[in-house]
Amino acid sequence: MKKIIATVLVFLHVGVYCAPKDEGMWLPMLISRLNYAEMQKKGFRLTADEIYSVNQGSMKDAIVSLGGFCTGELISDQGLMLTNHHCAFSSIQFHSSVEKDYLTNGFWAYQKSEELPCPEIYASILVKMEDVTERMNKSTEKEKEMKAIVEEATKDTHYEGYVRDMFYGNQYFLFVYEKFTDVRLVGAPPSAIGKFGGDTDNWMWPRHTGDFSLFRVYSGKDGKPAAYSKDNVPYVPKYSFPVSIKGVKENDFAMVFGYPGNTDRYLVSDALDFNVNAYNPALIKTLGRRLEIMKKDMDASDDVRIGMADTYASLANSHKYFIGQTEGLKRMDVIPVMKKENIEFQKWADSDPTRKEKYGNLLPSLSTAYTNYKSGSQVAIYTSVGLFGPGIIKYANQYVRLINLLKTQPEKGKELIEKLKAGVDAQFKEYKAPTDEKLLAGLFYQFYEDIPKTSQYAVFKDIIKKYKGKTTEETFQKFAADMFKRSALTTADKATKLLQNATVKSLQKDPMIAFAEKLVTEYRASYQPAAMAFNQKTDELYKVYFQGLMEMNPGKTYYPDANSTLRMTYGTVQPYRPRDGVFYNYVTTSQGILEKMDNTNEEFMVPDKLAQLLRNKDFGDYAQNGELVVGFLTDNDITGGNSGSPVINGNGEIIGCAFDGNWEAMTGDLVYDGQLKRTICVDIRYVLFVIDKYAGAKNLIEEMKIRK
Secondary structure (H helix, E strand, O other), X not given: OOOOOOOHHHHOOOOOOOOOOOOOOEOHHHHHHHOHHHHHHHOOOOOHHHOOOOOOOXXXXXXXXXXXXXXXXXXXXXXXEEEOHHHHHHHHHHOOOOOOOHHHHOEEOOOHHHOEXXXXXXXXXXXXXXXXXXXXXXXXXXHHHHHHHHHHHHOOOOOEEEEEEOOOOOOEEEEEEEEEOOEEEEEEOOHHHHOOOHHHHOOOOOOOOOOOEEEEEEEOOOOOOOOOOOOOEEOOOOOOOOEXXXXXXXXXXXXXXXXXXXXXXXXXXXXXXXXXXXXXXXXXXXXXXXXXXHHHHHHHOHHHHHHHHHHHHHHHHHHHHHHHXXXXXXXXXXXXXXXXXXXXXXXXXXXXXXXXXXXXXXXHHHHHHHHHHHHHHHHHHHHHHHHOOOHHHHHHHHHHHHHHHHHHOHHHHHHHHHHHHHOHHHHHHOOOHHHHHHHHHHHHHHHHHHOOHHHOOHHHHHHHHHOOOOOHHHHHHHHXXXXXXXXXXXXXXXXXXXXXXXXXXXHHOOHHHHHHHHHHHHHHHHOHHHHHHHHHHHHHHHHHHHHHHHHHOOOOOOOOOOEOOOEEEEEEEOOEEEEOOEEEOOEEEHHHHHHHOOOOOHHHOOOHHHHHHHHOOOOHHHOEOOEOEEEEEEOOOOOOOOOOOEEEOOOOOEEEEEEEEOHHHOOOOOOOOOOOOOEEEEEHHHHHHHHHHHOOOHHHHHOOOEEO
């Protein structure tokens, strides 16, 4: 489902900001115009140019888009980068094995030569952003114009860039980046610290999780991005954050600077109903089935646990998130409230002939679009998350693409063959075929049971006809077993052999590739067009709908939804009351770790050394009034992608690292709750305590700018 975004082009000229308290994820180049005065009132003491500038080093030069899925921040002049443990999880897993289990034991580099290369991630740092709306609006070929703008902006440089349509064609921004591909793992606490509380505490407060890890960004000797080499040197950034160990108190200024993923704050009531009653239930059930199958095998084998840890953690996070979002939307009774607002819009539109012609049919058209797509959305989710979930299907789809290229563009097909050959080792490094076979059987069985037979793919009839088990579930188990027995896509040796003399004919002889080709072909013919038409139609309608909203409310400022571009959000350190009779303080301390400690439960295990340090109150320089603060809350407006973002005080110093939101405000991507929405942060003092006192990595402490 596409996002619906407000129009900055208009709100730059319309006056007063009317959003609820601390709501909004703001574009940094517009801070001085839209936000700076309010930030000063809350306690910000620096200038707007110290946040964003293209002429001098500023905070934006220390904010990193980490692999496009998380945020990191540079905290030394030697390229040292802080982010979340869960953001580094795939890198920790990549370097882990049963013999070197860094997931369980943690990893620390006590000198730079011990740091571990992470070829699977990259670090992008913004050079500049620029409003290119006027030029884009003059063009009738948008994609071509975007490409031309990027080419001109990066010509004769090592920079990369893109133009992002943030406001449905009402405004366009150019973003220019430096992309560093030599990123190395420096430090990661054991999962008993970095994931303390596990899925039970995920999205919950009070929290006692040390969710942090450290990387280092490397460059060539000229300071520019370079491919991994032993000759590379630590990157010297234009700006790096100082770190404060003074501590936090209620109402202190707090700013989060990072790369939030996606929000959809401006949906109509029919869209919210669509989420609650169609989209989310299908997603929750499919994710739940995948997790159930994986967990059983992970509990039985350390090898499977390590190999599937990152995928499982990501799926579990999404699963719990959508459960919480659905419950929250129901609890807040959001749909009736939005219906009232939509009725007011309709009355306003119908009260004037000109407005009625332009806006009068928008809401009925959106309602029809969502109603018509409900059943199709279930098939789409069960396909993308379920049928395309098993690793063997994902891998087979790459070969389906190869077949198409060999048929239509042979030279590009040959290029893909070489890429697939080069990627065989990575494909099978953590691949667990027995578990994947169970996923194939279980997810296809779930699709067959839940999706009406009139909406099922023809390949399901083939499965039922060919594989006849005593039960339907056994039929799909026999199907999966046969595919894994006969396909070359289950081991590195077989896949390498298949690619040696790959032709359309030889590839289509592989039963898994042939099956995937049929499935993909039917999906693209039957359901993909409907999804694309739905997205296109709703995009067009929302664009006009927003024009109507702004015309209806000329004094109101509509902030833009998040869309994975650099944003800044500001607020304060705050407690909250989730329900009657319950009060949550704004900090947690190490005492809570000892209280939750249960070494018979993998989610609440505490390493012996950590427990001893905490019991002895051996906190070093990081205590506050004799206690070690572990986490704290702010009312900053964040979402997925902000994971790892710095939490910055009024002096521009890091006080923590954002890593989660709270359960009571899981609706935040769709509906903002100014009373309950909180950002959960790991306190920087707990981070430093773990690095210094637990890990003994004083080499890392010494290169930071720590202010008392």
